Amino acid sequence: MTGSATGSGATLESGAAIATTRPAIETHELRKEFGRIVALAGLTMTVPQGEVFGFLGPNGAGKTTAVKLLLGLSRPTAGGGLVMGAPLGDVPVRRRIGYLPELFRYQGWMTAREVLALHCELARLPRAEWAPEIRAALELVGLVDRADWRTETFSKGMQQRLGLAVALLGRPELVVLDEPTSALDPVGRQDVRGIIGALRDRGTTVFLNSHLLTEVERVCDRVAIVERGRVVAELSMADITRERGVSVLVTGLDDGGVEVAARFGPARVDGEWLFVDRIPDAAVPELVSELVSLGGAIHAVVPTRQTLEERFLSLLGPAPETSDEDAPTASREARP
């Protein structure tokens, strides 16, 4: 985690290595207002180069607004940032960026191949590279058979595959994908995961805007969680999955059982299951013997691993009742 990511309200939970190269994206207090509506309150984050970065948040958190600001498609009300070392809104740097918008359409009267050729031209790729680039992109997204169909005949899923192909033209150094799997079936989603993995392998930075947590969990190296236009946490996926817990199926205990378990980590009871989070593996036998000494009968002990969804809900679960600045969110309690 790089130091510049310490924005107001942000919690840095990861101890991952500091990126040695210049970050692909860094923003500072990026703010966007539409009249009296604040879409983005002050986005401060850093995306290291070569990582798959998940940008998560509930609907209306300002994710798409943030993407548009990063790509210069919208102007910030305040704050600023750098994308691939260039200030926001820089035009030439867009040659090095591929973008799949959330809501988009391509010229319906064109074939998929013609749309890709148009974007080769717009991206100013040398003409000799067009044919191999288009062929490679069509193969990657599985549209070779439909290359000469008019795009107006495409289903939503095929449109999304074409959008992905457009975003990958010319081997961009940064690929921004805004909800890339929203219209895809499970096979399509798996394909997209494969494509993102291949991009990571060749050193491309991927900025993945999504609300599908299981998708993000499977492909991302790092995630930022935004709420109300602010990053409330930046986490590395390795850290999340490293945090383990244990579920114990136990009978014959009174409330004292939970109190004992709470000494090992955050504990709660659901029916006959006792859940203890963030307990070190080595402490599990001690927990079990303490429960037995209290008169508990142990039927099962199951190690658990925290999912991104659980972390997401633990951060954003309770809706703040007071104003934005005073909201007692989990991240603020955890702020050093």
Add this chain to the structure above:
Amino acid sequence: MNSVESILILARLTLREAAGRRLLWALVGLTALIVVLTWWAFSRISEVSPVSGPVQMLGVSQVTVMLAFMFSFVLAMTAVFAGSPAIGPDIENGLLLAMLARPIRRSEVMLGRWLGLAVVLVAYALAAGYLELGAVVLATGYAPADPLAAPLYLALEALILLTLAIVLSTRVASVAGGAIAVVAYGLAWMAGVMGGVGEAFNNDVLRWAGIVAKLILPSDVLWLGSAAALTPTDEVLRGGGLAEPALYKFSPFSGVSPSLPWLVWCAIWVVGALALGSLLLRQREL
């Protein structure tokens, strides 16, 4: 240089779109039909009354100007219908979002769109205009004052309306933008007629109202130029024995050749409107 390249990419795309959506073919087919009909109709007129003197000349010229007026109306509508959906719908359906993430500016998209549609419109106006005029000359033997200039003025008039429609399309929904442009065109024409009346009766209020309207939207300057180019010159009429040609020429279809300052104003107006359109588009949220 880069900007020029971007504008040309968008202009080519717009031309391909016009061909792909069969706009070009519709225009070519309709033009052929109209030219044939024009030739047939004027052949009938000259059979009934051969064009041998200034009175017949004036008569044919008025029918020709009326025809040109109808053509200018069709051109104006074509310009408005082609221009008013040029930008807005592309923003609403996300087409522009994908393109603007490339190294291209919004103003370049707008100018490219304008250039592509301008090429289609001007080519159509000139080709159809010269063919129709050719059909009239062939059928009647009547030679207007300036047959080369007339379609050119019509093409420029269409360009003014295309520019207006495209500028509106940066901020207003297509239907509303189209309606505004059509109403503005109609008002400019009526103001031109009023200005002509003011000129004929030496009424300063009407004259100035006409001038202000032409400054706001100079389409009528070019229409009047086209009408003047299609009417016989005063010299021809006097030579033919008509004592007071100006009196004969006073009708809703009489014209006035635009002075150089007015032509310069038309050019300034187009450039200024496009600059305003760029500014409006730049400030629009996508």
